Amino acid sequence: MNSYKAPLNDLSFIFNHLLDQEQLAQLSGLEDLSVDLYESILDEAGKFATNILDPINASGDREGLKINQGEVTTPKGFKEAYQQFVQAGWNNISLDPEFGGQGLPYILSTAVNEIMMGANKSFVMCSGLTIGAIEAISHAASDELKQKYLPKLVSGEWGGTMNLTEPGAGSDVGALKTKAIEQADGSYRIHGQKIFITFGEHDFTDNIIHLVLARLPDAPEGVRGISLFLVPKFLVNEDGSLGERNDVRCVSIEHKLGIHASPTCVMAYGDDEGAIGYLVGEKNKGLAAMFVMMNMARLTVGMEGVALTERSYQAALDYARERVQGVDVETAKPVAIIEHADVRRMLLTMKAQVEAMRSLSLFIAQAQDMSFRHADMNVRKHQQGLVDLLIPVFKAWATETALKTTTLGIQVHGGLGFIEETGVAQYLRDAVISVIYEGTTGIQAADLVGRKIVKDQGKNLAVLIGLMKETLAETQASAQLTDIAKEFAAAIQVLEDNSQLIAAQFMQSTKQALSISVPYLMLVGIVVGAWQHAKSASKAEELLASPSENTAFLTAKIETARFYHRVILSEIYGLAHTVRSAGDVITEFKDSYFGE
CATH class of the missing domain: 2.40.110.20 (Butyryl-CoA Dehydrogenase, subunit A; domain 2)
Known part of the structure; x- marks a missing residue:
């Protein structure tokens, strides 16, 4: 059974090179923060996750919970770990200092959240729900209720x-x-x-x-x-x-x-x-107040998909490097299974997906920070629009993708993956609920199409596509990234065409539009993932122009982006065909045709 390791190298790359540190440093309350501080905190989070939460993950899964006369007892070590968790302040990183929070940015708490969930998803769900309750109370409750309840919720007591x-x-x-x-x-x-x-x-x-x-x-x-x-x-x-x-x-x-x-x-x-x-x-007006809690909870649930994909990938990679089975097709010599072509494809798929999802999650968190803290009201509104558009996409795409990647993690292990003792089946089992939490994929897709595309008249989508085209121009300017630029340009066009088509469909027949809204959402998610990889590849190539100790890491960034654009991005063409042609065949299928 593998031991969890926080993905610090990838997080460092995102924080240093993909996030807009210049703008973040100008936000209210963040003026004195630096990437070095962020990295130091993430390093400590990784140690806590590996040393405290990871050792009780599998045992907690096996032991489960006990209930006696309405009182629930958590597995061995969980209560003690929680006390260490709150004493270290991991529960209130980005909460309001007025009530005892640390007031640090969402980008940091989002990254820490991934690390902790990767080590032990069940454990982290307690603090995640508490943060949601804090946000709803902070947004809508009376001052009396805030003063009475928020300090001890924020402290974790x-x-x-x-x-x-x-x-x-x-x-x-x-x-x-x-x-x-x-x-x-x-x-x-x-x-x-x-x-x-x-x-x-x-x-x-x-x-x-x-x-x-x-x-x-x-x-x-x-x-x-x-x-x-x-x-x-x-x-x-x-x-x-x-x-x-x-x-x-x-x-x-x-x-x-x-x-x-x-x-x-x-x-x-x-x-x-x-x-x-x-x-x-x-x-x-309670639903509006609760929606504040639910909206950020959707970002958190999407992070479950990132965390479990990362955990499954680490286990699969370790096993593939250690497990010697079969021979190389060219040399006929025994090899570790990582040398087998299809195992390599599965590992690359997991790696490419998790890096795209992680990068998008932190882009959303950055937009959330700007929407809360920027001095210019128009900038705040602009950034909130991006958050509102991307959260249903991220939540659904990341959690649906996690089902596929954690299944691949089992398949890399072969028959042993189906055996509970190896631990990898737990990652799939833990991932399944995430597609249902805070609204199923269908509910997220209906929100995306009905509210974020049609009701908004595509304004925020136009902003997002504008950002994609800026990245496209960077990749087109590079002689080394022409293949990525070609695939990415075509994908942007597919996104634009299908967005116009589904909006028109919605106005003609809401039911037909909703019947193909999930394929549309997944198309959006995959293209947004391509955008994140294109940004990573452009930045990695720029950094490789100077001598660097991270040559292998940066080269891997480019090659992973190349794999995503050549292999994973191709899925959008099948999804686009569904969006164009499947609405009526779904809605006109009569109930009696399903059988008795």
């Missing part, structure tokens, strides 16, 4: 959750039935049940702060009648100490395909007198 899904509603949040009854003192009594609540109950923290969507008695139907409530596991006294237990219980935990060390809970609110909750934001 308390955990946080998001409660949307119900047994009868699923992704149709507007159909939820959890009720909230207003009390004379301004609080509310919450009654209902929520399912699939990540870390809804655990032993990491003394208190858990649940954010719960519920409906007031006189609320309008659908999503316009949903309010958001803060419901603590233990009530909090005026002096900040813990009071009596609230009427909220974990009634069971799910038995899942993967993430066995992350409790997925069924939560009951108000089985007795009613769980006490406090309104967050305005009445009937």
Whole structure:
């Protein structure tokens, strides 16, 4: 079983050469930060991930969770690791200093998040949900609630959750039935049940702060009648100490395909007198407040795809170098399987995909930093537009790609990959849920087409394509990158053509457009990945013009980009054919044709 190693070389390349450090250094609160500091923090994150989180990853998967009278016990070593995690400050890197956060940029917390998830996805999900709760409270709650709950959430002393899904509603949040009854003192009594609540109950923290969507008695139907409530596991006294237990219980935990060390809970609110909750934001506008939490959570879930692809790639690469099997087709001598052509193809596919996804994740995080911190309002708006456009693409493309890459990781191991003792099956099992979290791929695709392309009239997409064409010009100027430039230019044209086509389709038949929206989203993701590789290749070639100790790394950057453009990018032509021609054959297929 391999040991996790943080991808520090690739992260260093991105931070030093692909991110706009000059602009980042001018942002409010980031003036004194440097790449050297970022790299130092990432190095320490790598040590923590390798030494503390990685050793309990496989054991946590095997041991799983225990529940006794509503109390959940996490696997051996997890609670202790959490205490070390928060003491080291890994939980609040980019949170507001006003409540105890470190105020560092999203680019840094995003990179740290990948490292930690690569070592132990189940463990990191607790802090990820807490950060989401903090963001929603910070955005919409009253000052009183902020002062009372944020300091201990930010410190990691308390955990946080998001409660949307119900047994009868699923992704149709507007159909939820959890009720909230207003009390004379301004609080509310919450009654209902929520399912699939990540870390809804655990032993990491003394208190858990649940954010719960519920409906007031006189609320309008659908999503316009949903309010958001803060419901603590233990009530909090005026002096900040813990009071009596609230009427909220974990009634069971799910038995899942993967993430066995992350409790997925069924939560009951108000089985007795009613769980006490406090309104967050305005009445009937809870979904907007929760969406702040959900939007950044989608970036985090996309990072799960990056992290598990990296972990699977490392294991496959180590095994391929060690496993001697068969002979070389030219020399007839026994060789390690990395010398076999198809194993090499699989490893290159994994490497090319994870580098594209990682680079895109940090581009989005950089845009998020600029949208929050830049002095110019127009720049903030411009950058937020890029974030809004790319998050559904990244979330869906990265998590769908992870299913393919972690499967390749198993295949590189051959039959041993199917055996749990090698550990690589866990990466696939842990990756499966990511395509569902925070909205399935279909939901992300509907958001991309309906809101980010059609409703926006393609304005942010035009900005993105403009950035791609700037990179294209750089690659076209290089005699060494002409093959990459040729493939990339054709891909940009395919993206432009299919974006216009699906927007027109949406206006004519929304159902037909949505039926091919997932192929369209994957096309966008693959082209955006090509853009990231083209940027990397251009920068690597520039750096190779000067003497460098990283010659092999930089050359590998160019050759990996070449592989992506020649092999992976070709998938867009099949997807484009689907976008052009498959809508009616899907929508006109009658229910009875599926069989009895």
